[in-house]
Amino acid sequence: MTAQTDVAVQMAIELRGIDKRFGAVHANKNIDLKVEKGTIHGIVGENGAGKSTLMSIIYGFYEADKGEILIDEKVTKISDSKVAIASGIGMVHQHFMLIQNFTALENVILGAESGMMLNVSMEKARKELTRLASEYGLDVPLDVPVEQLSVGMQQRIEILKALYRGARILILDEPTGVLTPQEAEHLFKVLAALKEQGNTVIIITHKLQEIMAVTDNVSIMRRGEMVGHVKTAETNREQLAELMVGRKVLLRVNKTEAKPAGTLLKVNNLSWTDSAGVLRLDNVNFNVRAGEIVGIAGVSGNGQSELLELLSGIKNIQHGSIEVSGKTLDENHQLTPSEVRDIGVAHIPEDRHKMGLVNSFAADEAFILGYHRNDVYNAKLLMDQAAIKNDCAEKMEKWDVRPQDPKLKTANFSGGNQQKLVIAREMEQSPDVLLVGQPTRGVDIGAIESIHNRIIEMRDAGKAVLLVSVELEEIMSLADRILVMFDGKIVGEVPTDVANEQILGLMMANIVPDEVKALQKEAHS
């Protein structure tokens, strides 16, 4: 796709010298940005580069300290989101702002009701929505409560909500994070249709392949600054990555053939029901051998989290069994998370903020989480502060965690360095089995390559690695075998050399392609 050049270039949004501080944090530094009307404009940058702050300023959540915003080439003071909506800006947040037990129709008219009588607004909205849906391919069942709809459907409702309010400039924040590849594909079609009608789309993402696929222009942010504006057609992923990180990055993982040995982790008929009575894991069976990485692909929320939490002892086994390190665990033989650690299972949790770290702790305190009762960290009654600090400093150096300050608050490290801290903590215990969840989620591109290399090193050292990730690229480049999960079940297994996004994407939507079925039959016979 190329930028439109046939008409006189008109700007939908222009930012001049936008500056925003939060106390000591300088989130946006003198930002200039021009978004052409009728284009899809990508904004990329690592976590914390200031993308979300900038979009919040455009949408009126924050007011800039300095600078001005031009909408349709007119200076507009956006004091709150009402002004933004009135100016034709619509926003689709990363986390949807929908009321779960309302229907799509009710969600759309919420706050945009006209007059006292609800049914009048409803009918008006229904007509309008049907029109929008057919025009842009945004079909959704209007009368089903939102909670019963898939994530992709919910996102469409968010887009409809914005369009219904007259949005001509649509901002999407990390729109594909929770979508299956097919859903993402559909979303891109919708965006193209929007553009076709002369609307403007701003899409914020850290996925470079999406930027390359759908945008016309890209702006790159780094540490609160705009570091570049390029036409998509004139750039490539490597260049974008370099601009984002500030140095050259290797995007491919080099690894040798796996040499698997005996089985270290075996899961038999594992099922698990949550407190609401929903079956989250449905008769899961698989094994992981020493010296191999088994990847679990799937849209998040299909049982991967529960699986990891059962394997690491956080959740109690209800049905089925787990064989690990020569022990068989079942509903009558449970281990606590610390006992699981003691038998040589390490766990890099999916969400380091929610589980892997304590953000308010100093780095060295976070570094011993889960191992804080180990003798090396404890003197008689008190903890051995010096030992903890020294050990952390030593591992920070070894794992290149920056800044190398064991006393710095965990929250003040970048996402990648936080993740390295967690990975260092878990891998340094030299476990036999390594459970890895979303190892590079929210991690800067620069750090991704080193994290990937570490995981492969663990495999090559003869450990059994179970890798859960929603990033198909990551799964395909790291795993030796790929299992796909859908709705708590393992849909099927695909060898990495056969796997591609198409196959995995179908399986993530519970459709097993014939070639995979054939492979599975082969394996069984």
Add this chain to the structure above:
Amino acid sequence: MSQQRIPAWVTVIGVPLVNILLAAIVSGFVFMYLNISPIDAVKTMAYGAFGSSYGWGYTLYYTTSFIFTGLAVAVAFHASLFNIGGEGQAYVGALGVGLVCLLLGGKIPFLLLLPLSIIAGGLFGALWAFIPAWLQATRGSHVVITTIMFNFIAASFMAYLLVEVLKPEGSMAVESAVFHEASWIPKIWELAGTMGIKMQRSPLNLSIIWALICSVFVYFFIWRTKWGYEIRSLGQNASAAEYAGINLNKTIIMTMLISGMLAGFFALNVVQGEAHQIKLSLVNGMGFTGIAVALMGRNHPIGIVLASLLFGFLYQGGGELQFEYGVDPRIIVVLQGLVILFSGALEHMTKHPVENAYLKLSQLVGKQEAKGA
């Protein structure tokens, strides 16, 4: 994002000082409304609270009480448990201390009795915190609700015991018998007297030493032991604590027991140190004030000792206002309220301006230094 580091002293000392100053200014308006010169009022309070050994004796006596109740709240806060039952725990702690003194006072030497009364006060306070803790851990009943209900239960329970059991024959006031003199915790003025230092009588007693020891204990316990580590993990991020294999239920119960124990120690100061008998509603809201103390002191023992001193000053100095000007005694509550309002509820109102002012100032200084060089 670039981040200029704000030194710790700006947030830890600077911001609270600004808040207290704001509270003082607003209090000044209150005094002006009452036709009292704010300057005179401050002088009166300062003299009343620190002007004589009598005054600061009382100030430190109140400080001691606040240290205990403040620490109790702080320890629970670290596990993100909001223990507002300090009032009841301190009251029941008084029963423990009182029983030891009533039963053993004069029968065993003081040095044997003191450890027993300390244990009893702590144990009774801890027991009163145990049921809410257990309900929170196993049933998910929120400690805020249960501890506040336990305050009422404690009040009724103690009133019953005082009226029906502890009140000596023939007495009409609702209070226990006076303890045997041999069980009293020595007063500081008496000790000073034996060392040849002349001090006026005041209720300040050796409990203050125990309060300081407890502060040190809390510091080491929370920041230097694995149990404290687990408490903080639980408080800051419960799912991380669960991931780390920390037994959440056990930690909740342990934290609340220690919190209740500290609240129970309150009775050493007020009952064994000063009143020498269990009286009706002897805690007088000091358990609640402990919440404000912990809030102001940022749940750190040093902060709590300083905040206790501030509240001790407000208590004693405010009482002096009542004597001097005949103002309504509730003026103390107004002053406390303002301090709490500014340093607790409106903390973030001043945080950013103070930080920004610091940054601007440091930039100015930086520029001038650059010029100078």
Add this chain to the structure above:
Amino acid sequence: MKALLTLAAATVIGMSGAAVAADFKPAVVYDTAGKFDKSFNEAVFRNGAEKFVTETGIRVREFEPQNEEQREQGLRTLAQRGQSPIVAVGFNMASAVTKVAAEFPDVQFAIIDSVVDLPNVQSMLFAEHEGSFLVGALAAMVSETDKVGFVGGMDIPLISKFACGYEQGVKYVTENAEVFQNMTGSTPAAFGDPARGSELAKSQIAKGADVVFAAAGGTGIGVYQAAKDEGVYAIGVDSNQNYLQPGTMLTSMVKKVGVATYQTWKDAEAGNFQPGIKVFDLASGGVDYAIDQYNEALITDEMKTKVEAIKADIIAGKIKVHDYTATMSCTY
């Protein structure tokens, strides 16, 4: 806000005794109910402190403790500042007075309603049973149902003393009359609970009582209101409370704590402070029933003659009124 005016009265300049006044520094510590309780503490304020200040021009330091602990601190601070004599209002002050009086042997203390056996303490006791006998007699005279009620404050011997005297007075006039008795509670809070007072009075009235006597401090306010609402008579206590609900208030059993306080300061000023127990009875005018413009219409001459005769008989010793606190029982 009213308490902000605490010392307004104290600053009134009097006319006599100014020369002696310089080193005479009287003080009073009220009980936690506060000096405007319309009853016990207010009697000390109106007829004691206020009167003393107006008549002598000498400043009286006052202290109203907010809680139990402040009672002692108040006494101690006043003693520390050289105030003397210090009058402590109410039996709740006993332990505090005992302690502080021992610490300051040179300061004179006086306590109302309790005995503190120290050489520098005067203990002021009142013959409440005698006064209650009189109002009990009046109650029986107006009662048509021959059923009367008694609402006490805190369940302690002192209040039972009122109840027992009242019962004797009622039965002296109407031998088979019924006396319903209720206590409000067992802690000092029982002296400040008008809602509960009203509840108790209503239940007594429902059982047929047509006169209710409240010896319950602030709780009495609720009792009088209930009596007015139900159209029966009520009897006040401590202060002359006839003015509170005119037409409903049959009379008040006045306990002249204010007068006694005034007298104690007067004596001390003249250098005649008397430590030890001082009893204020019917004979000395320490207790009485009250007649004023608010209730004179309710008390007929015949009733007045009768009750005056009884009063004379008690003073003369012809009628012996049993004191509950002597035996801790009401058997007479």
